Amino acid sequence: MPYTSPQDILQTRPEAHPVKAGFAQKVWDACLEIIKEKINNQAFKTWFTPITPLNFSDNELTIEVPSQFFYEWIEENYSRYVKEALKEIIGAEGKLMYSIVMDKSQGHPVTIELPHQNIAKSAEPPASTIPSPPQSADRERFEKNRIKFESHLNPKYTFSSLIRGDCNSLAFAASKSVAQNPGQNAFNPLVIYGGVGLGKTHMMQAIGNQVRENCISEYVLYVSSEKFAIDFVNAIQNGNIQEFSSFYRKIDVLIIDDIQFFAGKEKTQEEIFHIFNTLHQSNKQIILSSDRPIKEIKGIEDRLISRFNWGLSVDLQPPDYETRKAIIQSKLEQNGVNLDSTIVDFIATNVTQNVRELEGCIVKLLAAHSLFNQEIDLAFTKSTLKDIIRIQSKQLTLETIEKAVCSYFSITPNDLKGKSKKKEIATGRQIAMYLSKELTDSSLKTIGLHFGGRDHSTVIHGCNTVSKKMEQSMEIRNTIEELKKRIEIMSM
Numbered sequence: 275m276p277y278t279s280p281q282d283i284l285q286t287r288p289e290a291h292p293v294k295a296g297f298a299q300k301v302w303d304a305c306l307e308i309i310k311e312k313i314n315n316q317a318f319k320t321w322f323t324p325i326t327p328l329n330f331s332d333n334e335l336t337i338e339v340p341s342q343f344f345y346e347w348i349e350e351n352y353s354r355y356v357k358e359a360l361k362e363i364i365g366a367e368g369k370l371m372y373s374i375v376m377d378k379s380q381g382h383p384v385t386i387e388l389p390h391q392n393i394a395k396s397a398e399p400p401a402s403t404i405p406s407p408p409q410s411a412d413r414e415r416f417e418k419n420r421i422k423f424e425s426h427l428n429p430k431y432t433f434s435s436l437i438r439g440d441c442n443s444l445a446f447a448a449s450k451s452v453a454q455n456p457g458q459n460a461f462n463p464l465v466i467y468g469g470v471g472l473g474k475t476h477m478m479q480a481i482g483n484q485v486r487e488n489c490i491s492e493y494v495l496y497v498s499s500e501k502f503a504i505d506f507v508n509a510i511q512n513g514n515i516q517e518f519s520s521f522y523r524k525i526d527v528l529i530i531d532d533i534q535f536f537a538g539k540e541k542t543q544e545e546i547f548h549i550f551n552t553l554h555q556s557n558k559q560i561i562l563s564s565d566r567p568i569k570e571i572k573g574i575e576d577r578l579i580s581r582f583n584w585g586l587s588v589d590l591q592p593p594d595y596e597t598r599k600a601i602i603q604s605k606l607e608q609n610g611v612n613l614d615s616t617i618v619d620f621i622a623t624n625v626t627q628n629v630r631e632l633e634g635c636i637v638k639l640l641a642a643h644s645l646f647n648q649e650i651d652l653a654f655t656k657s658t659l660k661d662i663i664r665i666q667s668k669q670l671t672l673e674t675i676e677k678a679v680c681s682y683f684s685i686t687p688n689d690l691k692g693k694s695k696k697k698e699i700a701t702g703r704q705i706a707m708y709l710s711k712e713l714t715d716s717s718l719k720t721i722g723l724h725f726g727g728r729d730h731s732t733v734i735h736g737c738n739t740v741s742k743k744m745e746q747s748m749e750i751r752n753t754i755e756e757l758k759k760r761i762e763i764m765s766m
């Protein structure tokens with residue numbers, strides 16, 4: 275919709291009357307135009323498109339949000355933008371009110387109203403909404419069953435062993451919310467999707483483990499789609515289908531991994547459809563994972579896809595540099611090992627797309643260390659991990675680094691080797707030196723000579739400056755990562 279200026283809106287605003295929803299819509303649309311400019315597209319779609327403006331009166335805009343969690347998330351993360359937009363549209367006296375739909379699935383939305391800025395800091399549901407475990411005799415039976423029941427959960431996969439970063443913060447918050455209140459929230463099913471080795475299984479099992487630990491639900495089951503499909507076929511062949519179906523219908527929290535494997539398996543999908551309906555209708559929690567967004571899975575029936583979309587879909591992105599470093603540190607701590615920060619940096623900078631691969635590097639490094647009884651320094655790390663980290667010193671020349679840096683900063687080799695102190699050129703020169711030191715075995719003297727006949731102390735200074743800037747600036751880290759990718763491609 276075309277942008278309506280704050281003045282346009284105020285001019286059309288009826289003076290002393292409570293204002294109808296049409297006007298609330300106008301105010302909200304204008305707010306959205308402003309908010310859209312300030313946050314990324316994905317966040318905008320996830321958090322702002324589900325909001326409905328309800329009413330505007332006495333300078334107060336009421337917006338309807340789908341759940342308590344949604345309200346808390348908006349307040350925690352985006353209220354600043356909403357406030358700024360409201361101020362721009364209505365003026366400093368503009369107020370925001372939330373109306374929360376408590377339970378849309380029952381067909382009768384129940385709304386509660388909450389003023390802006392009236393929430394606890396945490397994005398988790400208030401303690402009063404967490405169901406308490408059953409009491410006394412019931413509890414004894416409950417715990418017995420819970421212990422007897424084979425959940426197929428790996429006890430290692432907990433929230434506390436999962437590092438939280440920008441890459442997984444929404445999935446993390448939603449998962450914790452589900453773990454505290456399974457089946458009784460707006461995220462049913464909760465779908466976690468993302469690329470290989472990014473922590474989908476870990477995140478889903480952390481929910482299951484927490485639910486079990488807190489005795490919230492009796493029957494928590496983790497199953498891979500493949501196992502489900504195989505068990506289903508076996509049940510048909512052995513005439514046990516009744517038993518199979520009733521087993522799944524009694525589950526309280528059903529976690530199914532890698533649902534993309536259901537593609538093309540029509541009979542299995544039909545069974546899942548009926549199980550899904552039974553569980554969902556009885557407010558049992560369903561948690562699913564997939565390697566891609568639900569709408570991109572081909573070969574799954576529309577009616578199933580539409581059900582999978584009833585709750586919340588959250589994605590896991592490859593971890594950013596800081597999160598990668600934190601994951602490496604935590605894996606080292608678990609192994610009781612302390613490594614120099616240059617080695618942690620080296621791994622974090624070079625393994626960017628997959629947490630499993632990050633873990634693989636640590637395991638390999640520690641194994642090689644104990645086998646060869648050799649100190650873990652940068653040279654040992656590079657040679658041990660050369661199959662995983664494809665940048666290899668012997669393939670790389672200083673010319674390749676020079677070319678990549680020049681093209682990235684749009685400068686010439688003469689600029690790079692010359693004396694100019696212009697910011698772009700001086701930064702490019704220092705980054706070229708840093709990359710040469712990190713990615714090749716060239717001596718400081720050789721690097722200095724190559725980049726304009728400088729001495730080794732200038733190279734050390736350049737490298738240290740870049741390392742420090744990387745600690746402080748995401749932009750520089752992204753630049754280094756991007757350059758490494760380009761250099762890797764150029765030297766293949």
Ligand SMILES: Nc1ncnc2c1ncn2[C@@H]1O[C@H](COP(=O)(O)OP(=O)(O)OP(=O)(O)O)[C@@H](O)[C@H]1O
Pocket residue numbers: 435436437438442468469470471472473474475476477565601629630633
């Ligand atoms: N944020 C994180 N913090 C700590 N460890 C993590 C994190 N993300 C992933 N891991 C670890 O990385 C490994 C791979 O994670 P996981 O198996 O959950 O990934 P996945 O997305 O399910 O992979 P796949 O697509 O292959 O099924 C696990 O050992 C997990 O503990």
